[in-house]
Amino acid sequence: MELFDNLALGFGVAFTLQNLMYAFIGCLLGTLIGVLPGIGPLATIAMLLPATYALPPVAALIMLAGIYYGAQYGGSTTAILVNLPGESSSVVTVIDGYQMARQGRAGPALAAAGLGSFFAGCVGTLILAAFAAPLTELAFKFGPAEYFSLMILGLIGAVVLASGSLLKAVAMIVLGLLLGMVGTDVNSGVARFSFDVPELTDGIGFIVIAMGVFGYGEIISNLSKHESERQVFTASVTGLMPTKEDFRNMVPAVLRGTALGSLLGILPGGGAVMAAFAAYTLEKKTKLRPGEVPFGKGNIRGVAAPEAANNAGSQTSFIPLLTLGIPPNAVMALMVGAMTIHNIQPGPQVMTNNPELFWGLIASMWIGNLMLVILNLPLIGIWIKLLSVPYRWLFPSIVLFCAIGVYSTNNNTFDIWMVAIFGVIGYLFIKLGAEPAPLLLGFILGPMMEEYLRRALLLSRGDWSVFVTRPLSASLLAASAVLLAIVLMPSVKAKREEAFVED
Amino acid sequence: MNIKSQRDFFSGLMFMAVGIAFAWGASGYTIGNGARMGPGYFPLVLGVLLALLGAVITFKALVVETIDGERIGSFAWRPLVFIIAANLVFGAALGGLPSIGLPPMGLIVGIFALTFIASNAGEEFNFKEVTILAIILAVLSYAAFILLLNLQFPVWPAFIKA
Numbered sequence: 001m002e003l004f005d006n007l008a009l010g011f012g013v014a015f016t017l018q019n020l021m022y023a024f025i026g027c028l029l030g031t032l033i034g035v036l037p038g039i040g041p042l043a044t045i046a047m048l049l050p051a052t053y054a055l056p057p058v059a060a061l062i063m064l065a066g067i068y069y070g071a072q073y074g075g076s077t078t079a080i081l082v083n084l085p086g087e088s089s090s091v092v093t094v095i096d097g098y099q100m101a102r103q104g105r106a107g108p109a110l111a112a113a114g115l116g117s118f119f120a121g122c123v124g125t126l127i128l129a130a131f132a133a134p135l136t137e138l139a140f141k142f143g144p145a146e147y148f149s150l151m152i153l154g155l156i157g158a159v160v161l162a163s164g165s166l167l168k169a170v171a172m173i174v175l176g177l178l179l180g181m182v183g184t185d186v187n188s189g190v191a192r193f194s195f196d197v198p199e200l201t202d203g204i205g206f207i208v209i210a211m212g213v214f215g216y217g218e219i220i221s222n223l224s225k226h227e228s229e230r231q232v233f234t235a236s237v238t239g240l241m242p243t244k245e246d247f248r249n250m251v252p253a254v255l256r257g258t259a260l261g262s263l264l265g266i267l268p269g270g271g272a273v274m275a276a277f278a279a280y281t282l283e284k285k286t287k288l289r290p291g292e293v294p295f296g297k298g299n300i301r302g303v304a305a306p307e308a309a310n311n312a313g314s315q316t317s318f319i320p321l322l323t324l325g326i327p328p329n330a331v332m333a334l335m336v337g338a339m340t341i342h343n344i345q346p347g348p349q350v351m352t353n354n355p356e357l358f359w360g361l362i363a364s365m366w367i368g369n370l371m372l373v374i375l376n377l378p379l380i381g382i383w384i385k386l387l388s389v390p391y392r393w394l395f396p397s398i399v400l401f402c403a404i405g406v407y408s409t410n411n412n413t414f415d416i417w418m419v420a421i422f423g424v425i426g427y428l429f430i431k432l433g434a435e436p437a438p439l440l441l442g443f444i445l446g447p448m449m450e451e452y453l454r455r456a457l458l459l460s461r462g463d464w465s466v467f468v469t470r471p472l473s474a475s476l477l478a479a480s481a482v483l484l485a486i487v488l489m490p491s492v493k494a495k496r497e498e499a500f501v502e503d
Numbered sequence: 504m505n506i507k508s509q510r511d512f513f514s515g516l517m518f519m520a521v522g523i524a525f526a527w528g529a530s531g532y533t534i535g536n537g538a539r540m541g542p543g544y545f546p547l548v549l550g551v552l553l554a555l556l557g558a559v560i561t562f563k564a565l566v567v568e569t570i571d572g573e574r575i576g577s578f579a580w581r582p583l584v585f586i587i588a589a590n591l592v593f594g595a596a597l598g599g600l601p602s603i604g605l606p607p608m609g610l611i612v613g614i615f616a617l618t619f620i621a622s623n624a625g626e627e628f629n630f631k632e633v634t635i636l637a638i639i640l641a642v643l644s645y646a647a648f649i650l651l652l653n654l655q656f657p658v659w660p661a662f663i664k665a
């Protein structure tokens with residue numbers, strides 16, 4: 001079996017002392033920021049990108065990936081103990097998890113989240129390993145027209161995921177694409193929209209946008225809310241072991257969550273948040289067993305399923321990135337940046353040109369999941385302590401790390417002035433109810449889209465029908481149209497709004 | 504005519520303005536045609552698209568009823584000003600401001616300035632606490648970024664080093 005050979009290669013890479021260490025650092029940081037509300041994997045990865053310059057590419061990617069899936073573990077701890085989602089993907093875990101904690105069952109809730117996530121993580125990693133090769137084969141059949149259509153599908157997917165108005169999400173994507181146009185045009189050498197500022201001819205750094213909009217914008221918005229009463233259930237975490245009855249309820253929920261999460265992770269625009277929402281909705285639809293606690297009152301299934309789903313989704317969202325080179329969500333867009341820093345062009349050629357990186361990363365995810373279970377269950381006490389750190393100490397630290405991260409990308413103060421501008425813009429977006437995640441995705445895809453569009457139309461001598469006459473491209477566009485039609489259907493539209501109101 | 508959704512109304516206006524600005528800027532570059540796109544082609548299309556989207560959003564904000572009027576609410580000026588100012592002062596400390604003759608003050612001074620300014624954005628400001636926080640952050644940053652990661656920062660004020 002080729003798969004086992006590949007995995008063996010991967011584990012060989014992942015089990016070196018250095019890579020184990022970076023996987024551990026990533027998982028630790030991921031849990032840390034997952035536990036802390038108000039700072040997410042997006043801002044953290046953006047902050048650490050410059051620091052990975054010095055690392056070998058495998059170690060850098062292993063660490064950054066660890067932050068992303070580690071955050072899914074940490075987020076559940078805060079959701080259960082503090083009634084606040086530590087991560088946006090834990091929003092639904094709050095509903096039943098906090099109720100369980102109030103009934104003195106915080107231990108089993110944490111265990112359900114941790115074990116469910118671990119199982120889902122293992123399955124997600126296996127799916128990633130199994131699907132990567134066939135999808136890569138497919139990717140080699142892609143021409144510029146297919147890539148362009150695939151990006152359209154990805155961007156439509158991002159719109160479906162965004163909360164609130166569809167039109168505004170589309171507008172944010174277009175705005176992102178436009179911001180991506182700033183800088184020197186690769187074909188003509190014209191410096192577009194750079195206002196004769198030499199630094200702008202290289203384009204706007206996406207770290208600048210990510211930090212400004214997600215880092216500063218979020219902090220300012222968080223500070224404008226009054227500090228809510230936090231009630232941490234530290235004393236009540238005794239005995240992590242769920243009962244036999246708990247296990248009977250949990251296992252099918254974890255299985256369903258894993259399946260749903262893996263599927264939604266692969267889809268463009270999907271990822272951890274969408275997976276958790278969908279899994280909770282599905283659990284609510286399945287019948288309660290006799291004597292089971294209703295949902296919203298501390299049902300263990302309401303913790304296990306979304307936590308399994310968000311972890312599965314965060315692993316499988318690496319599939320489009322690693323095989324096609326198309327980031328399905330904003331965090332994966334940052335991973336594109338990380339790969340570019342190390343001169344790795346994301347896409348199907350990664351697997352053939354850098355097999356040790358490709359399989360090493362996949363193997364490290366399984367190891368990382370194992371580390372995370374240990375970090376999050378036996379060592380839960382440490383994270384509970386951390387939750388008592390007040391926000392007034394945290395936010396100046398976050399501002400500092402953002403500023404250092406931005407400066408160190410180019411050792412240039414120009415980026416610091418830019419991040420200030422984007423901080424203000426980011427806060428404005430929040431005030432206007434315009435979600436910024438699609439903007440970042442558009443920003444990353446903008447130059448790529450233009451290039452593929454150019455090439456496709458150059459080959460077809462300006463004939464736009466090339467996008468619908470090539471079967472692969474046509475089916476991708478058809479899929480986008482179907483996706484858009486589904487979201488626009490009145491019944492689904494109402495449901496979607498309902499699902500997002502819960503956060 | 505009254506605005507049914509304040510947030511959508513103003514975000515629509517914002518999209519329109521930005522779209523028009525980009526389209527206008529793009530028209531200054533070579534446009535070309537489909538087969539041979541100039542540097543202005545794609546941004547022009549996107550700019551027009553964004554302006555149209557903005558127009559639709561603004562129009563809907565005037566027509567479609569909402570429950571609470573989706574008001575923007577007041578701006579949190581205090582955090583906005585202090586967070587951004589902290590960031591700017593940090594930048595000035597690292598790079599200096601040659602235009603007004605301010606020499607680079609280095610990382611450590613920058614960290615203290617940033618921590619003190621940013622802390623004003625919160626609801627309470629305790630001088631002793633902020634000082635301790637700044638010292639911890641300075642020591643940790645020096646250890647992590649300068650010693651461990653070996654990033655190139657001016658650490659101390661330029662005139663001390665010279």
